Amino acid sequence: MAAVSPYLTFDGNCEEAFDFYRSVFGGQFYQKTRLNEVEDETYLPEHEGQKIIYISLPIGARTMLMGSDRPADFGDGITGEKFSIAISVNSRPEAFRLFYRLSAGGHVICSLKEVVEGRWFGMLADQFGVQWLINYEAGG
Known part of the structure; x- marks a missing residue:
């Protein structure tokens, strides 16, 4: 079966965002590449060389979880409400841990709570504007 991996684009703060996500989820970056590390970077101004062209966690x-910075020449990106990243976890404590860590500096849209017997759900936007759905189902 195919795996789906979210790809997030930032306006210059991709590294900061991914350092935050690594502090929440743990682990190490699989890959982290800056624009000035790519052999053919002639299409972008030199001052953008420290921006992230690709990062994965x-x-x-x-x-x-993958991402990059949006080159300034591409114009402003749109931080939208048309997508969310849904995470299903294996325990209620893990659901609360992720929910509160991801919501630090962001805002809670729907508090993490039991919505039906044994099923917990919460929704938040993190400090970078990315929306997250946290799900836990007992016995699921």
Whole structure:
């Protein structure tokens, strides 16, 4: 079966965002490449050389969170509400841990709570504007 990996684009703070995600999820970056490390970087101004062109952080067994900075020449990106990253966890304590760590500096949209017997759900936007859905189902 195919694996789906979210790819997030930032306006110059990709490294800061991924350092934050690594502090939440743990682990090490699989890859981290700056624009000035790419052989053919002629299409971008030199002052953008420290921006991240690709970064990836493994989360769990089959998920890779990936991202990059948006070159200034591409114009402003849109931080939208048309997508969220859903995470299903194996325990209620893990759900609370991720929920509170991801919401630090962001805002809670729906508090993490039991929505039906044995099923917990919460929704938040982190400090970078990325929306997260945290799910835990007892026995699931």
